[in-house]
Amino acid sequence: MTTEAEYLQQYDPSRFPSPLVTVDSVLFTIAEQALSVLLVQRARQPQQGRWALPGGFIDIEKDDSTHATALRKLTEKTGVSPSWLEQLETFSGPTRDPRGWSLTAAWFALIAWVDCQPHIASVSDAKWVPVSALPNTELAFDHSEIIQAALHRLRQKTMYSLLPVYCLPERFTLTQLHEATEIILGQPIQRKSLIRRFEASGMFEETGESVATGARKARLWRRKPDANIHLFSRNLLAE
Amino acid sequence: MTTEAEYLQQYDPSRFPSPLVTVDSVLFTIAEQALSVLLVQRARQPQQGRWALPGGFIDIEKDDSTHATALRKLTEKTGVSPSWLEQLETFSGPTRDPRGWSLTAAWFALIAWVDCQPHIASVSDAKWVPVSALPNTELAFDHSEIIQAALHRLRQKTMYSLLPVYCLPERFTLTQLHEATEIILGQPIQRKSLIRRFEASGMFEETGESVATGARKARLWRRKPDANIHLFSRNLLAE
DNA sequence: CGAATAGTGTCTATTAGACAGTATGCC
DNA sequence: GGCATACTGTCTAATAGACACTATTCG
Missing domain, CATH: 1.10.10.10 (Winged helix-like DNA-binding domain superfamily/Winged helix DNA-binding domain)
Structure with a gap:
């Protein structure tokens, strides 16, 4: 019999194989009369050069939840905090990322186009893409599927709330x-x-x-x- | 410049600190006229002996999503597949588990009491607890909070669907x-x-x-x- | 004043709540 | 038949859809 304190002293977190964990966000806005989503060009491998959702790894030192990770990544890319941010769904599996079994906590966000346009326009690795253009765009990982889930959530909530004001x-x-x-x-x-x-x-x-x-x-x-x-x-x- | 294949060859998944990842499920049923939730007594540290949600680690070899993990764990405990299983929400943070920064993908499930009663009655480490008794019960980790979120989802969905038939x-x-x-x-x-x-x-x-x-x-x-x-x-x- | 955009009044249609009423089966 | 439980009919209330109407501003 060991106490919890003794157990924790000898606990080795790397003993068990663990999935790769990321946080990704689907940020929508209305840009020039079109519902659009923010995409970021991947600077590194894997899927280097492909367009993807803004996101990345949890910073265990700084983030105290995946909410904080999502907010940090979105603020880096847009220069401002989103007006709306809620958890969408977690996507996972052995094949969605070539590095191995992975899991991403996906978040769903809204922002006013005018609030982040100056920042987005000043960088070359981020852009607004109208959702109508997505069927012709090959995104990294399973990000197309994540966007579809977010779009469904957005449309559902628009039917029973005034969520669009956050755009x-x-x-x-x-x-x-x-x-x-x-x-x-x-x-x-x-x-x-x-x-x-x-x-x-x-x-x-x-x-x-x-x-x-x-x-x-x-x-x-x-x-x-x-x-x-x-x-x-x-x-x-x-x- | 490296290709993705070269990158993957030298990729070391243990280079970055990663959260502890688990999957937990809130399984509801109607037991003797009371809305109840399945709890399992923890066999090991941490929080040994405390009652907790059924769940555990992802088996990277066998599970091809957190859905599979949730289903596997629930089937182990109840002897049957739940009639309803949907993702709830992911809970995360540095303090919710004493082992360190952790994340749990929580699932929400329903089953008929008669379908699993024989199996539950035969084991001593699992039981149905009426939700009315939960305020007096100290559960492991943040599992009380997870149950509250599941209860909210159940009540909301009951108002706009016939979800209770799955109980x-x-x-x-x-x-x-x-x-x-x-x-x-x-x-x-x-x-x-x-x-x-x-x-x-x-x-x-x-x-x-x-x-x-x-x-x-x-x-x-x-x-x-x-x-x-x-x-x-x-x-x-x-x- | 006419055109264009902003905003209101009001009728209909749908569906939940309330509750009275009918049907069936056992003693 | 009487009673308990199962099931139906139908009225009211709330709110979305439809669309005609009024208000404001500018040239």
Whole structure:
């Protein structure tokens, strides 16, 4: 019989074969009227030169969860923190990475295009790719599959929450939210339905400002500082 | 410049410090009118003797995903495959396991009590614990937190699908489904609402049999062999 | 004033909640 | 028949879809 303290003293973490562990994120935005995902060109082997999701290894010294790893990698690539970040799913298996049995904790994130455009435009190894262009793009590892899962999550949540606001700048108009929602779902949405939800959510406040976009000025809104996302009990587009 | 083949030849997976990786599952059932979770007593250090979720290390030789690991561990403990198995979430951090920075891919599962009761009853290191008893139980690692996340998932999904059928035996009555749903949600549900959903789902077929439970006989139903779960676009208990 | 964009009013359709009512089987 | 359990009918309430309507701004 050994105590836990004795056991830990003689514990050797390298005794058992362990999978290769990474963290990858699917960061979406609306770029020029197109739902787009951030891709990064791999600087090193394996799959050197291929486009891949932003991510990498956990820094055991610095990161105190895979959430921290995802946030650190995204901030390195975009210069800012994403507005939304939630765990997606973990992908694993012996063949998804040529180095051997591997596991990646995938995260799902949203950001406003204007918030990171200056940073992205200044580097050559990161770019926004419209999701409509993905079928023609061969990505590293199983990253296409991960993006498909993230896209499914994004569309589902858009039907029962106002998640698309996290793709918009801090101050936004209802028309911007409406357009973002239609772009994500790929079909027309009743503006009235969206506005009803917008009011019922209690998540937003007027800034008092308004902007002209050609005709009547539109009011500018922002998220209330501590408002949590509101989940509706019915979906849009229920058919 | 090295090719990927050259790179892989000299690749040493033990060069970087790596987290300890495990797979744990939260298996629910309805045991004697109580929503219960399967716990296993830890045979070894660390946390020897404490009750914990069924799980363990990935077998790099045998498992071709964490799904396979979860299934293997659950089958070892219960003698059968769970009726429902989906990924929950990955929990990670430097302090959740005394051996160091660790990560567990958590899975969420359902089974009929009668399907595994013979096996569970025959061993002394596994038992069903009603979720109502969990606040008074100190579990290993962060397993209480994992169970809370699973419980939340179970209750959410019960509101927009007929997930509770996966806690029932192969052949079941509408009353059993109704009771399971009420037990999971912890409040009364309109039987009529459930039956409307049951019919609309298209997931079930009559067996032609019926059982007496004291008064009028109840029809026995089963899931159609290849039916996928039906997701409704509105929730129960929307208030 | 007309055109364009922003925003409202209000009718219909769908489906959950409530609960009364009918059916069946055992004593 | 009486009672308990299984099952159905149907009204109300909530909210999404549809779309006509009003409001504001600019030339």
